[in-house]
Amino acid sequence: MRIGLFGGSFDPVHVGHLWIAEAALETLSLDHVRWIPTATSPLKLAGAVASSEDRVEMLKLALADNPYYELDEREIARGEISYTVDTVAELIQEMPEAQFFMIIGSDSLASLPLWHQPQRLLELITPAVVQRGGEAAIDFSVLQGLVDQDRIDDIASRVIAMPIIELSSSELRQRVQQGRSIRYRTPRGVEALIQQRGLYRSDPWTAGAPKNARAID
Numbered sequence: 453m454r455i456g457l458f459g460g461s462f463d464p465v466h467v468g469h470l471w472i473a474e475a476a477l478e479t480l481s482l483d484h485v486r487w488i489p490t491a492t493s494p495l496k497l498a499g500a501v502a503s504s505e506d507r508v509e510m511l512k513l514a515l516a517d518n519p520y521y522e523l524d525e526r527e528i529a530r531g532e533i534s535y536t537v538d539t540v541a542e543l544i545q546e547m548p549e550a551q552f553f554m555i556i557g558s559d560s561l562a563s564l565p566l567w568h569q570p571q572r573l574l575e576l577i578t579p580a581v582v583q584r585g586g587e588a589a590i591d592f593s594v595l596q597g598l599v600d601q602d603r604i605d606d607i608a609s610r611v612i613a614m615p616i617i618e619l620s621s622s623e624l625r626q627r628v629q630q631g632r633s634i635r636y637r638t639p640r641g642v643e644a645l646i647q648q649r650g651l652y653r654s655d656p657w658t659a660g661a662p663k664n665a666r667a668i669d
């Protein structure tokens with residue numbers, strides 16, 4: 453079994469995320485992509501804007517019709533800060549036969565030395581980094597000091613190519629807050645849920661504390 457792990461805040465999930473997962477499935481010949489929404493991302497300690505429940509609900513709608521996608525709610529269930537190294541160690545113990553890949557954007561690679569126990573994490577799992585067409589080549593030198601050059605070359609050989617999709621969850625949140633359309637930026641069901649539940653309507657910065665207070669209690 454070859455399994456891609458795709459973690460994120462998914463606040464909300466958007467078509468950039470879906471494209472990444474699809475490109476990863478093909479490039480790495482994966483059996484499935486396991487989507488793992490964070491409780492609180494270690495480098496986004498202010499917490500997500502939407503509640504964990506709403507983010508999971510949106511993911512369920514986005515992933516529903518794809519048999520190669522699985523939703524893994526362990527980080528939400530664990531609560532508190534979601535360290536990837538803990539999640540990966542758990543999964544390896546549960547599925548010792550599987551080969552895991554950690555799907556990450558190049559911005560996440562750049563911050564990897566700041567992650568919790570990055571050296572141990574890289575001993576446990578191989579990152580597969582998304583390379584967006586037209587962008588400068590990924591700088592793998594950030595891994596120097598964490599792993600040796602052979603390992604860096606191995607990681608660099610597993611890039612996931614995709615076109616540039618100028619989208620982020622922050623942009624979607626901002627658009628909703630400004631009353632602008634998010635159509636085609638996220639699946640229809642997700643868009644409908646955001647509207648129905650009134651998510652992202654108020655500006656979290658002017659409204660005060662993040663709404664996902666439970667995640668950082």
Ligand SMILES: Nc1ncnc2c1ncn2[C@@H]1O[C@H](COP(=O)(O)OP(=O)(O)OP(=O)(O)O)[C@@H](O)[C@H]1O
Pocket residue numbers: 459460461462463468469472555556557558559560582584617618619620621622623
């Ligand atoms: N448009 C995109 N193209 C390539 N990678 C992306 C894109 N959007 C997100 N990613 C990657 O997907 C992973 C999960 O992202 P995350 O859930 O934090 O979404 P985000 O859009 O980056 O959110 P935010 O805008 O709130 O920071 C990260 O590794 C991130 O680098």
Ligand SMILES: O=C(O)c1ccc[n+]([C@@H]2O[C@H](COP(=O)([O-])O)[C@@H](O)[C@H]2O)c1
Pocket residue numbers: 458459460461462488490493494495496534535536537560566567568
């Ligand atoms: O383990 C860490 O220290 C760590 C630090 C930063 C990010 N991550 C993971 O990287 C993924 C994307 O994070 P983010 O902040 O872009 O939503 C998500 O699964 C996070 O848990 C993990």
